[in-house]
Amino acid sequence: MQRFGEKLRTLRTRRGMTVRELAQALGYNAHSYVGDVEHNKRRPTADFVLKVALFFNVSTDQLMRDDRELDGEE
Secondary structure (H helix, E strand, C coil), rough: CCCCHHHHHHHHHHHHCCHHHHHHCCCCCHHHHHHHHHHCCCCHHHHHHHHHHHHCCCCCHHHHHHCCCCCCCC
């Protein structure tokens, strides 16, 4: 799960969202948690992974498994 932050950042930027906007969309008051996860300073909780998967319509496998790419990536 080393690439989770990278994948989260890719999904967020594809949507043209800031970290703050994504945090609000996922129901977080502070954007620092999302930023920390993106920069691999914190590990995401299972709840956070599920929220991200549902929000971006991707599978949790795509997010969590380093050997799986996001749709549109090679």
